[in-house]
Amino acid sequence: MADLGKIQGLIGQYNAQLTTLKELFLADGKIDQEEQDQLDKIEGLINSLGDLLEDKIDSAQAEAGEDEEAGAPPAELESNQKTIKASVGRGGTNDxxxxxxxxxxxKAKGHNLAVDGLIGPGTIGEIKAFQQAAFGWADGRIDPGGQSWQALNGAASASSDDSSSSSDSSSATDSSEEGGVSGKDFSHPNAGNVSLSYGSKAVKLNSRAEKxxxxxxxxxxxxxxxxxSTIRTYHDQARITMTQTLPGRGAKTVRKWYGQDVLDACRKYSGNIQAFADWWQKRDQNRGRVSSKHLSNQALDVVPNxxxxxxxxxxxGLVPVSGSGVRRIIKKGQMNEPVDHVEFTFKVTG
Structure with missing residues (x-):
């Protein structure tokens, strides 16, 4: 638990440093390349620490076999706040x-955990359990205004962030030249002047994600x-890993992205993509989370013109904005991403 606390503390420090630097760099109205490189380096450290934290939490859960926080006494909230101000869970700010x-x-929804304001394997495990039951996927993190938060606090049903509600977003247009969040998702009055094209690995976005x-x-x-790139089936994921990632980027990248067991399976089932896909899907089901956000249909890779x-x-900048519809970005070059990888809080296709 001490290691978890140290890692979480570092994540908090880097998040604070990132915010301070962005404000400082934007003082002259722009961020130059040298400044951007510094920001990218810090964001890369945050993502790496988040992955390390998840690995340690998974190991702790496997060893304990139960919720370590369940027996702790409840504590009262320090404030009367009714919404979270920053991310909670794996890799989050965790105020x-x-x-x-x-x-x-x-706890009000029947989960067994302490109310003590401390993040640990028990709390993250219950977040994952809640997400798995509500959506069929789990990443262990709750973001302000995101799908998990809306379902948890009862502000909207779990399906309200689904693409079927895309018609509701049509009324969320802000007249500001900068755009803004009004109702649902960030919107801009000039969105209609933008055109999108799709690569061979991409499925067309639904109307809400496109807007x-x-x-x-x-x-x-x-x-x-x-x-x-957008949604992937496990066959797609297996095919891309076996025929492109492993031969093109090497074993080290496959191991870093997905783990040693996936690398071993990729080699074991070499030439049999469907067998590799079946193994991978079962592996993710057993551990309770998907290996890629592309599999949960919330991610897209984007090359702007x-x-x-x-x-x-x-x-x-939209990630911490409540209701923006944006959950995360992994910038080009971070975690070996070849392009900017963007995650929304709702399904992006279908």
């Missing part, structure tokens, strides 16, 4: 008041982008 609020809401992406691009002063740093910064 004490936010964690306590999430714990209270989980959000176009709004982000419009806010950056861009008129188009190529979506290179303008300055990608401007686009990436805009997406990153």
């Amino acid at each position: 004490k008041a936010d964690v306590q609020l999430v714990q209270e809401l989980l 959000l992406l176009k709004s982000i691009l419009a806010a950056c002063g861009m008129t188009g982008a190529t979506v290179t 303008g300055n990608r740093s401007v686009f990436a910064d805009k997406v990153a």
Whole structure:
């Protein structure tokens, strides 16, 4: 548990440093390449620490076999806040008041955990259990205004962030030249002037995801982008890993992205993509989370037709904004991503 605390503390420090640097760099109205490189380095450290934290939590859960927090006495909330101000869970900011609020809401839904404001294997395990039951996937993290938060606090049903509700977002247009969040998702008045093209690995976005992406691009002063990848089946994931990632990027990348067991299976089932896909799907089902956000249908890889740093910064700026519809970005170059990898809080295709 001490290691978990140290890692979580570092994540909090880097998140604070990232916010401070962004404000400092934006003082002159722009971020130059040297400044962007510094921000990318810090974000890369945050993502790496988040992955390390998850590995340690999974190991702790496997060794304990039960919720380590279940026997702890409950604690009262330090404030009367009714919403979280920052992310809670795996790789999150995990401010004490936010964690306590999430714990209270989980406990009210019948989950067995302490309400003490401390993040650990028990709380993250219950977040994952809640997500798995509600959506069929689990990443162990709850973001302000995101799908998991809305389902947890009762502000919306678990399906309200689904693409079927895309018609509701049509009324969320902000007249500001900068765009804004009004009702559901970030929107921009010039979104209709943006066009999208699709690569061979991409499925066409649904209307809600398309509008959000176009709004982000419009806010950056861009008129188009190529979506290179969206939803994947396990057969797609297995095929890409076996025929492209392993031979093109090497065993080290496959191990870093997915783990030694996936690398071993890729080699074991060499030439038999379907057998590899079947193994991979069963593996993810057993551990209770998907290996890639592309499998949960919430991710898209984007190549904007303008300055990608401007686009990436805009997406990153929307992540902490409640109701923006943006959950995360892994910028080009971070975690070996070849392009900017964007995750929304809802399904992006279908």
